[in-house]
Amino acid sequence: MKRPSVCIAVTLIIGLLAGCTAQQKRHSMMAQLYDGRPVSRLAVDSAPQTAQEAIVRGDAAMHAQQDDLALFEYIRALSLLPAGQHRDKTLYKIGRIHQLHQRDRLSEKAYQMALQDNPHNIDVLQQLGVNYSKKGAFDVGKRCFIRAINADQLRLHHHVMLSPSINQIDTVDALEMDDHSPANAYMGLGIIYDVASQHGMAQALYKKVLNVHPQSSKVLLNIGYSYYMSGDDLEAKRATLAALALDPDNSRAQNNLGLIYLGQGKIQRALNVFMQQMASYQALNRVGYLLMIQGHPDKAIPYLQQAIDEKSSFYQAAHENLERAFAEVNALAHQ
Known part of the structure; x- marks a missing residue:
């Protein structure tokens, strides 16, 4: 008769300890990653029973543009998620919220924590590449972009991989790419090669994206500017006009077209292009x-x-x- 009561007592103790551990974990995560309005001011529901429930709540809050509530729910989800079970995806969402609110230190922390759980998270690697490149840290940005592209090749079960010293157009041409591939990583890497005056490599990367997204004015704009920088005014004009056909009010495309006309000595044409977007004296x-x-x-x-x-x-x-x-x-x- 005594043995069942002992088992029950042990079970209760284990349950209480597990509850305390989960609560401590949640408080630790909140301390590390939360930086929104006071929780008392949020319309917080009762504690979720599962991580998936918390994630669904967070997604709903994001859809309703309640970023602080979404952040709170995603962090609650982390305390319920075992390592390796979508933690990296949740941390990416947390990083994006912080980035939207210009909390760079916390977004960086969330992204790095995501990579600890999954070093091949394509979204995180691509976003870090964009962030570092915008800061002018092109070497770090380049490594992140290459890691994102290589992780995507693993997803596609493809054997071709890029190395940090890659400078062969044939290697870029051999990469596999589909609708789910990290287009911004290809584009960002292309921009880095353009900055380094390796325009052939840049154009090869842009063309990979264009093959998958042929109606992207952004890709056409980058290709056009790359051709302009390499001195190929004919191809620059062709790509830039194609971008403008898709997005006639794109001021960058209009500006680039003006630059191309000036490079060709067609000053009046350039002036006409600029006058479409600004006052004549400007x-x-x-x-x-x-x-x-x-x-x-x-x-x-x-x-x-x-x-x-x-x-x-x-x-x-x-x-x-x-x-x-x-x-x-x-x-x-x-x-």
Whole structure:
């Protein structure tokens, strides 16, 4: 008769200890990762019975744009999730919330914790690549992008892998890619190669994305600018016009088209493009400034003077650019 009562007592003790452990884990996670409004001000439901229930609540809160509540529910889910069971996906969601609210330290912490659980999380690696690249840490960003692409090759059961020193276009061409592949990792890596003046590699990466997303004005815009930087104005114009056909109001595409026309010596066409997106005096100043930085200060002067004539007292930038253009012309004359 005594033995069952002992078993019951032990079971109760174990249950209490497990409850205490889960609660301690939740408090620890909250201390590490929560930085929203006080929990007392959130419309928090009773404790979820499972991690999946907490995740569903978090997703619903995100959909309703209740980010603090979503963050709270996702952290509660972490305390119920064993290692290796979707913890990395939940930590990625936590990192994204923090990033949306510019809490960079906490977003970085969440992403790194996600990689501890799953070093091959493609979304996390891609996002870290974007973040580091925006900060100018291109070497770190490049490694993250390559890891994301390689993790995607594993997902696709493909044997080709990129190395940090990759500079062979054939290797890029051999990569597999589908609708679920990390397009931003390919794009980000392409931008890094463009910055390093390895335009052939950049264009190969952009084309991989374009094969899967042929209607992406963003990809076409990047390809066009890469061709422009490599001196291929014909292909640059072709890709940029294709981007504008998909997104006619894209100011970056309009600006790039103006640059291409200037590179071809078609100044009036460039001016017409700029005048579609800004006031005429601004367009005149833009043309003058770009001609100046392209090494043609003598050609810049008339356009800057016209800009000043149109908006003399309210357009200081044109005055400054005109002074610089005259100075550069004088410097060239005395060489």
